[in-house]
Amino acid sequence: MVRRYDPERRDRIIDAAIRVVGAKGIAGLSHRSVAAEADVPLGSTTYHFASLDELLIAALRRSNENFAVVMRESEALADPDAGLAEELAGLLGAYFSGGRGRAELEYELYLAALRRPALRPVAAEWTDGTAELLSRRTDPATARALIALMDGICLQVLLTGGEYDEAYAREMLGRIAR
Amino acid sequence: MVRRYDPERRDRIIDAAIRVVGAKGIAGLSHRSVAAEADVPLGSTTYHFASLDELLIAALRRSNENFAVVMRESEALADPDAGLAEELAGLLGAYFSGGRGRAELEYELYLAALRRPALRPVAAEWTDGTAELLSRRTDPATARALIALMDGICLQVLLTGGEYDEAYAREMLGRIAR
DNA sequence: ATCCCATGTGTACGAGTGTACGCATCGCCG
DNA sequence: CGGCGATGCGTACACTCGTACACATGGGAT
Numbered sequence: 068m069v070r071r072y073d074p075e076r077r078d079r080i081i082d083a084a085i086r087v088v089g090a091k092g093i094a095g096l097s098h099r100s101v102a103a104e105a106d107v108p109l110g111s112t113t114y115h116f117a118s119l120d121e122l123l124i125a126a127l128r129r130s131n132e133n134f135a136v137v138m139r140e141s142e143a144l145a146d147p148d149a150g151l152a153e154e155l156a157g158l159l160g161a162y163f164s165g166g167r168g169r170a171e172l173e174y175e176l177y178l179a180a181l182r183r184p185a186l187r188p189v190a191a192e193w194t195d196g197t198a199e200l201l202s203r204r205t206d207p208a209t210a211r212a213l214i215a216l217m218d219g220i221c222l223q224v225l226l227t228g229g230e231y232d233e234a235y236a237r238e239m240l241g242r243i244a245r
Numbered sequence: 246m247v248r249r250y251d252p253e254r255r256d257r258i259i260d261a262a263i264r265v266v267g268a269k270g271i272a273g274l275s276h277r278s279v280a281a282e283a284d285v286p287l288g289s290t291t292y293h294f295a296s297l298d299e300l301l302i303a304a305l306r307r308s309n310e311n312f313a314v315v316m317r318e319s320e321a322l323a324d325p326d327a328g329l330a331e332e333l334a335g336l337l338g339a340y341f342s343g344g345r346g347r348a349e350l351e352y353e354l355y356l357a358a359l360r361r362p363a364l365r366p367v368a369a370e371w372t373d374g375t376a377e378l379l380s381r382r383t384d385p386a387t388a389r390a391l392i393a394l395m396d397g398i399c400l401q402v403l404l405t406g407g408e409y410d411e412a413y414a415r416e417m418l419g420r421i422a423r
Numbered sequence: 424a425t426c427c428c429a430t431g432t433g434t435a436c437g438a439g440t441g442t443a444c445g446c447a448t449c450g451c452c453g
Numbered sequence: 454c455g456g457c458g459a460t461g462c463g464t465a466c467a468c469t470c471g472t473a474c475a476c477a478t479g480g481g482a483t
Binding site for chain 1: 368387392401421
């Protein structure tokens with residue numbers, strides 16, 4: 068890694084991009100808005116990230132890392148005798164308990180892959196990595212279905228403005244996990 | 246309904262908006278791009294739809310209607326003795342068989358509700374309506390879970406660029422439906 | 424010590440956007 | 454039949470955006 072005058076500049080820009088997306092959505096993300104949030108000149112953001120897609124890739128990757136940490140910690144803390152469904156339903160409960168803001172932000176980045184092929188490999192990394200994590204407790208196909216169901220449940224909560232129902236999630240995840 | 250000089254003008258604008266979103270994504274949707282696609286002057290789009298949100302609401306509602314028709318037809322055509330899981334898995338298979346374009350378009354409109362509260366009631370209409378349809382074959386909670394799993398499966402296909410696996414979908418939907 | 428280049432900075436330009444507004448046109452209602 | 458409001462149309466303005474580019478600077482290689 069080459070030394071820079073401001074070695075953290077790149078990271079600060081990524082953090083600023085995440086804050087901007089959280090506050091104004093991807094639609095409000097621009098080189099200028101990120102530059103202002105990170106308190107760097109416009110030229111600096113265009114230098115480190117030639118396109119907004121590059122910036123989104125970095126932001127999504129960081130977002131994925133954050134959630135992966137939560138997931139690993141949760142697994143470590145969980146009662147080893149508890150069922151997988153209970154554990155995952157509880158994880159989602161904790162995920163939503165801190166307000167919808169964080170979930171909205173992370174899902175917006177994740178869902179952006181729908182129309183941005185450049186983001187798809189990063190989204191696939193996330194899905195594959197999580198599936199692998201769950202595969203230690205169940206078979207791979209079931210692991211993927213658990214992820215799909217969790218995504219769908221989160222989506223229903225976020226898109227329709229409803230409330231997260233942990234008992235319902237536990238029941239349905241349990242049917243998949245068996 | 247008040248007569249207009251061009252009574253279909255509003256509908257044509259909505260159709261044009263759907264084509265624009267299909268071709269360039271919501272990010273490419275503007276009063277001007279819609280006006281060009283619908284072959285009407287700029288002032289006409291701003292007159293009928295004061296904001297882009299209004300236009301998106303109309304587009305999402307029409308998109309929902311289209312899929313609801315497919316769903317009702319599928320149900321009517323399905324073997325009444327076949328299981329619900331087989332039927333839904335087959336429906337998704339048909340949904341993807343015509344290329345990803347249509348699914349991408351409809352999901353983009355649907356997912357737009359994440360950051361646009363104005364779209365959430367329309368997204369909720371869709372979820373509730375579909376759940377009600379499925380409730381004739383199973384209990385309401387199971388119906389909602391089936392929808393959630395279908396959403397999650399579609400998402401994984403669309404976001405990661407993977408292929409739709411009908412046998413896998415049938416198996417996992419079956420676990421929910423029992 | 425010197426040079427090269429990655430990094431940092433400021434500015435300018437053309438393209439595209441939402442919005443507003445004035446005017447034209449036509450159907451309806453009194 | 455006369456006017457009035459809904460609808461349609463074209464244009465102009467202020468703003469933001471991505472991009473490009475010229476120049477400054479300092480660290481590391483030679």
